Amino acid sequence: MPISKHAVIAAVLLCLGLSLVWGTAALAARIKDLASIKGTRNNQLMGYGLVVGLNGTGDGSGTRFTVQSLVNMMERLGIHALSDQVKVANVAAVMVTADLPPFARVGSEIDVLVSSVGDAKSLQGGTLLLSPLKGADNKIYALAQGPLLVGGFSASGEAGGGVQKNHPTAARIPGGATIEREVPFQFNGLGELTISLNNPDFTTALRMAGAINREIGTQVASPADAGTIRIQVPEPFLGNLVPLVAELEQIQVRPDNKARIILAERTGTVVMGENVRISPVAIAHGNLSVQIKEEKNVSQPAPFSQGETTVTDETRINVAEENQKLLLLPEGTNLGEVVKALNAIGVSPRDLITVFQAIQASGALQAELEII
Numbered sequence: 596m597p598i599s600k601h602a603v604i605a606a607v608l609l610c611l612g613l614s615l616v617w618g619t620a621a622l623a624a625r626i627k628d629l630a631s632i633k634g635t636r637n638n639q640l641m642g643y644g645l646v647v648g649l650n651g652t653g654d655g656s657g658t659r660f661t662v663q664s665l666v667n668m669m670e671r672l673g674i675h676a677l678s679d680q681v682k683v684a685n686v687a688a689v690m691v692t693a694d695l696p697p698f699a700r701v702g703s704e705i706d707v708l709v710s711s712v713g714d715a716k717s718l719q720g721g722t723l724l725l726s727p728l729k730g731a732d733n734k735i736y737a738l739a740q741g742p743l744l745v746g747g748f749s750a751s752g753e754a755g756g757g758v759q760k761n762h763p764t765a766a767r768i769p770g771g772a773t774i775e776r777e778v779p780f781q782f783n784g785l786g787e788l789t790i791s792l793n794n795p796d797f798t799t800a801l802r803m804a805g806a807i808n809r810e811i812g813t814q815v816a817s818p819a820d821a822g823t824i825r826i827q828v829p830e831p832f833l834g835n836l837v838p839l840v841a842e843l844e845q846i847q848v849r850p851d852n853k854a855r856i857i858l859a860e861r862t863g864t865v866v867m868g869e870n871v872r873i874s875p876v877a878i879a880h881g882n883l884s885v886q887i888k889e890e891k892n893v894s895q896p897a898p899f900s901q902g903e904t905t906v907t908d909e910t911r912i913n914v915a916e917e918n919q920k921l922l923l924l925p926e927g928t929n930l931g932e933v934v935k936a937l938n939a940i941g942v943s944p945r946d947l948i949t950v951f952q953a954i955q956a957s958g959a960l961q962a963e964l965e966i967i
Contacts, residue, residue: 626790626803627844630824633789634780637694640736640772644726646687646709646718646743652763653687654713661688661713668724687715691726691739693772701777704770707739717763719745728772739772783836788826790843795822798851806848854962858948865947867962874959 645664646653654661661683669676693707709723721743728737743766792800800818807816807826816826832839854870892907954960 623847623849635697640693640728642691642728646721652717658713707771711764736776737772741768741771790824797821872961
């Protein structure tokens, strides 16, 4: 059956429309990934403990707080010991840290990070003894204990030297802490939700509030500032906020950010955002090489001339300069054009740092330059 011209045109228009929709959706992100609900955040916990069972890689005898901690623990167990009688080669003092997630309940388990605070060489093979973890209010919220998982190792000989991989003085215990106290928070009793943006921006906040209002079907969201959006809980969701938050998290929003260039001088890494623009500017980039060589020459007199042999100094100087072209970047040049043009004149990633600093100094860079 022959296909009509109108059908072909309709199919082309449909494909163009779908490509535009997909292109816009590809730039969008979920509210779940752009922001968080105020009050639903992690709380940091910290505690002090002892790791035992080490194979001679624990703290040295000069680490007095480790010796004192071990003596105190033994006293609580009914064992009397003096500080000068305790050896701590198989024991290490550590700091224990963890994040208490929102809505965590008593009996739930969380991961903990164990880090040495003494001069222990390795925590491999150790076991953390019962350690209370406290919050900022100095209350105990969890208890940690268990065998350590160390992602590294170290080995050395008596004559010195050795091999080390990763950090053997830091370890994790998956599910190593049990929650003993909950953070009080009446989530379903809220009449207003506050959304906090991870990267505050007025444009993103306005777009997010508009997307929420379109999804809910009424004007319930309003941006308070660049990083905060307030939502009045609709009447059908009062006392049952979980379906509302689940719906809000899936809303797609296209975020907007400042034009920014990140320069890492230590590694030569350059990261540029898509909104970076450059005003009309001419760039020339090249290296000047100067080589100086000193030589000694011996001058011999002619036969029977009654002259003397002398030593003379000779200096040779070679100057080489790369023949780089002058590059003109027109107004409104975007990121792709900037990278292509700079690569054309042989600019390496590390040289880009100097080039962008010079462009910013000239006032032609329409972006924020951040050096880390």
